[in-house]
Amino acid sequence: MQKINQQNIRIFHILGENSDDELLGFLKKSLPLFKGYLLVFDNLSAAVKDFLDSSDVDYIKNKHLSFIDNKEEIANILKQINKESKIINPQESIKQDSALSNENLSSTKSKFITRLVRSGESIVNSGDILVFNRVNSGAMLTSQSNICIFGECNGDVQCDGEFLILSKITKGKVTFQGDIITANMLKYKLNLIYKDNDELNIKDILSL
Numbered sequence: 535m536q537k538i539n540q541q542n543i544r545i546f547h548i549l550g551e552n553s554d555d556e557l558l559g560f561l562k563k564s565l566p567l568f569k570g571y572l573l574v575f576d577n578l579s580a581a582v583k584d585f586l587d588s589s590d591v592d593y594i595k596n597k598h599l600s601f602i603d604n605k606e607e608i609a610n611i612l613k614q615i616n617k618e619s620k621i622i623n624p625q626e627s628i629k630q631d632s633a634l635s636n637e638n639l640s641s642t643k644s645k646f647i648t649r650l651v652r653s654g655e656s657i658v659n660s661g662d663i664l665v666f667n668r669v670n671s672g673a674m675l676t677s678q679s680n681i682c683i684f685g686e687c688n689g690d691v692q693c694d695g696e697f698l699i700l701s702k703i704t705k706g707k708v709t710f711q712g713d714i715i716t717a718n719m720l721k722y723k724l725n726l727i728y729k730d731n732d733e734l735n736i737k738d739i740l741s742l
Contacts, residue, residue: 545572547596554581565589651675651689662695671705686723698727699739710734 536718548557556583573586573593586593644662651657651665663675665683673689675681680695688705691698698710701724706714708726713734719725722738730736 545574546741548573548575554579557582558585561589580586653689667740671708673706700725700727 539590547704561582563583571592573591574596575582575593576596578595579591611649623703644664645657645659647657647663647665648667648671650667651669651673653670655673656676657663659672660678662680663677665675665681665685667692668685669675669683669689670686671688674691675689676684676692678694680697680699681691681693682699683691684699684701686702686704687700687708688703690707693708693710698708698715700708700720703715703717703720711729715727719736721736722740724739726737726739727734728737
């Protein structure tokens with residue numbers, strides 16, 4: 535008997551009304567965030583297909599899939615990876631045993647989080663984000679300012695501010711000003727990540 539294993543996956547639905555130049559520019563900019571996601575395209579040109587194949591990204595051309603129109607979730611993801619509108623339409627698989635919650639935060643004030651950041655949450659803030667608990671796998675944090683995570687980080691993080699503070703990465707994808715931060719780069723209990731003349735630096739906060 536054939537063995538079959540059912541899985542939940544996360545996808546990005548790429549809408550059909552984008553030019554190749556616009557879409558390729560967006561894909562190149564956001565490529566680190568797409569690792570671990572499945573990209574679903576309404577239209578797929580040869581140029582875009584060649585780029586995806588060379589970038590080792592999982593993708594399909596949409597034939598029969600239909601998606602729930604979740605405008606709030608779309609707004610959250612768009613703020614995380616692109617300010618231009620109508621580029622992508624993200625959808626996550628819906629788990630039967632839990633409801634996914636999102637926080638759409640447009641304020642420039644700092645966001646303080648003392649609770650656990652749960653799987654499926656998308657936290658977006660143009661100001662700083664400070665997390666004093668664990669970030670679960672499947673969660674996403676995005677800020678144009680600084681991000682500080684003092685607990686274990688298993689989720690995805692995109693920080694475009696002046697610095698990023700991390701204690702430990704176990705899963706997920708972390709980017710700082712476009713650079714990917716991996717677990718083996720974090721050698722200290724609290725790591726201060728910043729750039730000096732475009733050179734990435736990681737220092738021990740406790741020794742400063």
